[in-house]
Amino acid sequence: xxxxxxxxxxxxxxxxxxxxxxxxxxxxxxxxxxxxxxxxxxxxxxxxxxxxxxxxxxxxxxxxxxxxxxxxxxxxxxxxxxxxxxxxxxxxxxxxxxxxxxxxxxxxxxxxxxxxxxxxxxxxxxxxxxxxxxxxxxxxxxxxxxxxxxxxxxxxxxxxxxxxxxxxxxxxxxxxxxxxxxxxxxxxxxxxxxxxxxxxxxxxxxxxxxxxxxxxxxxxxxxxxxxxxxxxxxxxxxxxxxxxxxxxxxxxxxxxxxxxxxxxxxxxxxxxxxxxxxxxxxxxxxxxxxxxxxxxxxxxxxxxxxxxxxxxxxxxxxxxxxxxxxxxxxxxxxxxxxxxxxxxxxxxxxxxxxxxxxxxxxxxxxxxxxxxxxxxxxxxxxxxxxxxxxxxxxxxxxxxxxxxxxxxxxxxxxxxxxxxxxxxxxxxxxxxxxxxxxxxxxxxxxxxxxxxxxxxxxxxxxxxxxxxxxxxxxxxxxxxxxxxxxxxxxxxxxxxxxxxxxxxxxxxx
Amino acid sequence: xxxxxxxxxxxxxxxxxxxxxxxxxxxxxxxxxxxxxxxxxxxxxxxxxxxxxxxxxxxxxxxxxxxxxxxxxxxxxxxxxxxxxxxxxxxxxxxxxxxxxxxxxxxxxxxxxxxxxxxxxxxxxxxxxxxxxxxxxxxxxxxxxx
Numbered sequence: 001x002x003x004x005x006x007x008x009x010x011x012x013x014x015x016x017x018x019x020x021x022x023x024x025x026x027x028x029x030x031x032x033x034x035x036x037x038x039x040x041x042x043x044x045x046x047x048x049x050x051x052x053x054x055x056x057x058x059x060x061x062x063x064x065x066x067x068x069x070x071x072x073x074x075x076x077x078x079x080x081x082x083x084x085x086x087x088x089x090x091x092x093x094x095x096x097x098x099x100x101x102x103x104x105x106x107x108x109x110x111x112x113x114x115x116x117x118x119x120x121x122x123x124x125x126x127x128x129x130x131x132x133x134x135x136x137x138x139x140x141x142x143x144x145x146x147x148x149x150x151x152x153x154x155x156x157x158x159x160x161x162x163x164x165x166x167x168x169x170x171x172x173x174x175x176x177x178x179x180x181x182x183x184x185x186x187x188x189x190x191x192x193x194x195x196x197x198x199x200x201x202x203x204x205x206x207x208x209x210x211x212x213x214x215x216x217x218x219x220x221x222x223x224x225x226x227x228x229x230x231x232x233x234x235x236x237x238x239x240x241x242x243x244x245x246x247x248x249x250x251x252x253x254x255x256x257x258x259x260x261x262x263x264x265x266x267x268x269x270x271x272x273x274x275x276x277x278x279x280x281x282x283x284x285x286x287x288x289x290x291x292x293x294x295x296x297x298x299x300x301x302x303x304x305x306x307x308x309x310x311x312x313x314x315x316x317x318x319x320x321x322x323x324x325x326x327x328x329x330x331x332x333x334x335x336x337x338x339x340x341x342x343x344x345x346x347x348x349x350x351x352x353x354x355x356x357x358x359x360x361x362x363x364x365x366x367x368x369x370x371x372x373x374x375x376x377x378x379x380x381x382x383x384x385x386x387x388x389x390x391x392x393x394x395x396x397x398x399x400x401x402x403x404x405x406x407x408x409x410x411x412x413x414x415x416x417x418x419x420x421x422x423x424x425x426x427x428x429x430x431x432x433x434x435x436x437x438x439x440x441x442x443x444x445x446x447x448x449x450x451x452x453x454x455x456x457x458x459x460x461x462x463x464x465x466x467x468x469x470x471x472x473x474x475x476x477x478x479x480x481x482x483x484x485x486x487x488x489x490x491x492x493x494x495x496x497x498x499x500x501x502x503x504x505x506x507x508x509x
Numbered sequence: 510x511x512x513x514x515x516x517x518x519x520x521x522x523x524x525x526x527x528x529x530x531x532x533x534x535x536x537x538x539x540x541x542x543x544x545x546x547x548x549x550x551x552x553x554x555x556x557x558x559x560x561x562x563x564x565x566x567x568x569x570x571x572x573x574x575x576x577x578x579x580x581x582x583x584x585x586x587x588x589x590x591x592x593x594x595x596x597x598x599x600x601x602x603x604x605x606x607x608x609x610x611x612x613x614x615x616x617x618x619x620x621x622x623x624x625x626x627x628x629x630x631x632x633x634x635x636x637x638x639x640x641x642x643x644x645x646x647x648x649x650x651x652x653x654x655x
Contacts, residue, residue, distance in 0.1 A: 052644045168561050172520055175555045179527060179548060186544035191534060193544055194527075217590070224582035390620070391628065394613040397586070398606055398632060401593055406646040414594045418587070425583065429575045430516050452542045460539030 004130065011357030014059060015365055023056065023064040024362045028369045031071015035091075036079055036381045037392070042072035044216040046332050047208045048399050050339070051406030058340035059355050063362040065336050066316070069329055070122060070363065073272065073309045074370045077114040078381055081107055081301070090272040090308035093280040097293060097300030104296050106246075108239035113250045113298055114305040115374040121258035121306035122367035125313035128262045129320075130360050133349060136321040140346035143322075145453035146464050150474035152447050155324055157481045158267060160436050162274055167485035170436050173427075177440015178447060180205055187445070188452060200412035207335045209404045209413045210441050211328055213420025214427075214434040216400045220393050221425040240375055242298075250302035253283050257306030264307070265314020267326065275311040276304035313363065320348060320356060324443075328435050331442040339407075512575065513566025521559030527552035585617055601651025602641070606633035 014020060034045035045068050053061035076091035081098035094114065101110040143151070160170035183194045184204030195201035242250070257279045264275040283303040284293045293300050316333075318324045323344030325331035334344050342352060349356045374381075404417045424434050458464035465471050527548060537543025589609050596605045610629035614620045620628070640646040 051646050052640065055645050168558055168565070169516075172555065172558045172562070175551050175558065176523075179551055179555070182548055182551075186534075189535070189544050191544040193534060193548065194530060221583040221586060222579065224579045224586055390618040391614070393586075394610055394618075394628075395632060397590065397613070398610070398636060401590075401597070401606075402602075402636060402640055402646070402648065405597065406640065406648065409647055409649075411594060411598055414597065418590050418594060421590070422587065429577075430512050432516070448547050451547060455539060455542055458540075460541075 004134075007353060007357045008130070008361065010353060011359075011361030012364075014354050014358030015063065015361035020060050020063055020358065020362065021365065023060045024067050024366050025369055027064040027067020028071040028074075028366050028373060031068040031073075032075035032370065032373055032381060033384060034068060035072035035075020035077075036384055041215060042069050043211055043329050043332060044219075044396075044400070045072065046329065046336075047212045047216070048403035050208055050332065050336055051403060053336065054339065054406075058337065058342050058352075059358045061336055061340055062333065062355060062359055063366075065333055066359060066363070067366050069333065070309060070312045070366065071370055073122075073305075073312050074115065074118050074374050075381065076308070077118070077301070077305050078111065078374070078378060081110045081114065082382060090276055090311075091305075092273070093276040093304040094301055096280075097295075097297045100294065100296035101298065101301065105239075106296065106298075109242035109246050110298065110301050111378055112240045112242050112375060113246060113302050115371055117250065117254040117257065117302045117306035118309040118374075119367050119371040120254050121261060121310040122313060122370070123364060124258045125262040125265070125310040126360060126363045126367070128310075129313055129317055129363075133317050133321040133356070136317065137346040137349045140322050143346070143470065144468070145450040145457060146468050146471045147474070149447065149450040149454050150465055150471040150478070151322070151324065152443055152450065154474045154478045154481070155318075155326060156436070156439060156443065156447075157478050159327065159439055161481050161485050162267065165431060165433055167482075169432050173432055173434065173436040174440045177437035178444045179440075180210070180437070181441040181444020182448065187449070198412065200410055204445075205416050205441065206407060206413060207332055207438070207442050208407050209416040210420050211332055211438050212400050212404050213417040214424035214438060215328070216396065217417060217421025218424025218428060218434070220397055220400075221421060222428055223389070223393070240378075246298045249298050253279075253299040253303035254306045256282060256286075257303040258310045261307030261310030262314040265311035265326075266317050272308045272311040272315070275307040279303040279307035316359075319344070320359075322346060323348065324446075325439065328438040328442075331439055335442065510572050511566050511569040512572045513562050513569035515572045517559045517562030517564075517566055519559075520562065521556055524552045524556035524559055527555070582617070586613070589613060589617075598649045599651055601653060601655035602648040603633050603637050604651060604653065604655040606636065609633075 015024065030045060030049065031042065034042055046065050049065065049068065053064055056064070073090060077094050077098065080091040080094035081102050084095045084099040098110045098114070101107065156174050157171075160167060160174055181204065183201055185191070185202050186193055192202065257275075260279050260282065261272075261275040264278065265272065280293075280300060280303060283297075283299045284290050287293065287297070287299060289297075312329075315326050315330050318326050319330040319334055323334070323346065325334045337344055337348075337355075342348065342355065400417065401414060404413050405411070407413060427434055454464055455462075465475060531545045531549045531552065534545030534548070535543035536545045536549065589612050592612075593605050593609050596608075600608075607629050610632055611625060614628050615622070615625040637648060641648045
């Protein structure tokens with residue numbers, strides 16, 4: 001405990017340096033904007049701002065980028081409550097009761113509870129991250145190539161399962177992602193693979209053009225020609241204070257949402273989205289008056305909003321402790337660390353304590369900044385929603401080009417972004433989820449390296465994956481995941497993932 | 510033909526294509542896998558998944574049910590993006606973005622001329638100032654110095 005406090009002191013002395021504090025504040029501010037504006041998710045926001053961090057030291061860069069991530073979770077609730085449009089996918093559930101409360105004239109308290117819940121959940125989950133990541137990293141030092149390979153397979157399959165939609169389609173996306181990730185020079189033999197004479201492809205296809213193309217460009221193409229200008233309810237500052245009853249009713253959902261969100265966040269998948277669905281379902285089930293849900297129950301805002309913030313923090317546990325991203329957003333954060341020459345993995349916390357503890361402390365500070373930003377300044381953020389989409393999308397397109405080009409000053413990256421944009425657009429039309437593909441691209445080099453090293457260790461025997469206990473545990477969990485995915489084929493009726501996909505689709509239309 | 514069956518056929522063809530492309534790479538042995546080993550394994554797995562989609566995809570909706578109502582608009586945006594990529598390094602960032610913005614705001618969205626002018630100039634030159642000048646992100650200048 002003494003060591004943790006000492007490290008935390010180091011973290012705060014790093015995070016409170018004026019420069020780091022400034023970048024933390026900017027991250028929170030941009031994150032809130034990214035969350036408020038529909039169509040610009042945290043993934044696109046982080047990817048686009050990645051090049052601007054190249055001139056910064058790694059600690060400032062990761063503080064800025066992760067600020068965007070958790071800041072977006074705060075901002076996303078604003079549009080959900082005031083317009084019934086989720087600014088960010090993790091705020092879909094907040095639309096239901098948040099907007100109902102706004103229609104009853106309780107938009108202010110809904111926003112306040114959402115911000116307070118996000119603050120409590122964000123802070124509590126930072127404590128969880130702080131306590132869990134270092135021992136997990138220590139344990140992960142026992143992992144060899146077979147364990148890493150099994151863990152990565154498990155991570156990819158869990159993501160495939162949790163993404164929603166048919167598992168077969170998600171598996172194809174994972175395999176495609178892994179194949180895309182193998183383009184470029186093979187680090188073992190020096191062979192060029194699938195690069196067709198293009199030297200620029202030697203380093204492979206980067207995560208940023210893939211992520212911006214699949215999520216940013218395809219979103220612009222899908223929503224092209226729409227003229228969205230819904231009515232915006234503008235709350236007054238004096239109406240923000242929740243009543244004593246609203247506060248009392250929200251406390252337990254905030255607690256449950258924080259715990260659920262953090263635990264779900266550690267699991268691979270779009271955890272920040274899934275956690276809100278589960279939190280909403282839990283709150284409805286434990287409520288003495290479930291009939292109030294959908295008509296303006298404050299618990300329906302408090303639970304999911306706390307859960308998505310806690311989940312975004314939980315997702316950083318495997319990323320920082322194991323070097324394994326659990327979704328596209330941690331993957332881009334990891335890529336940002338690698339751009340700055342930091343090797344992710346179990347040694348990160350030990351070798352780079354300033355980065356790890358600086359990030360932890362900046363998240364404590366950031367959550368407080370976000371509470372201040374999201375309550376009194378909500379009226380200002382709401383004004384951004386008045387920008388018509390026909391002005392917004394060319395601006396986003398321009399930012400996509402800048403963001404992708406600037407990573408390597410490479411026009412080939414911009415071509416990759418466009419190709420991925422077209423691919424993402426077609427994939428959406430044919431009901432394929434692009435998220436597993438992004439993770440496949442990121443993990444491909446580690447998957448291949450651990451696979452080939454494991455086989456070299458065992459003189460070509462695949463039995464090595466089932467002879468080592470930790471690897472067996474991961475493979476058994478993988479098998480369970482496959483069985484769960486096959487369940488709908490045997491048992492008729494929709495499982496929770498299909499319902500989740502349906503709600504997402506309904507919200508999109 | 511259903512959506513899933515069409516997807517399955519495309520994935521199967523893609524898998525076969527990858528397998529053919531892998532032939533030029535050394536496979537290595539089980540104990541020392543070469544650069545073609547895992548791509549071949551993965552493309553075989555992709556082929557299996559493609560076949561599963563073809564077999565189980567008979568109940569999915571028809572591929573004709575996919576709506577492309579925004580298709581023309583999307584195609585125009587894509588054309589603008591391709592133009593941007595082709596000219597970014599020759600015309601320079603500012604001039605290319607100015608043309609792209611005028612095209613999107615003026616031709617595609619038919620905004621008023623003064624809005625097209627102010628938004629296009631503001632965004633192309635403003636973003637250059639913000640990213641290149643202020644944030645030191647190097648953006649291309651092109652032959653004309655823009």
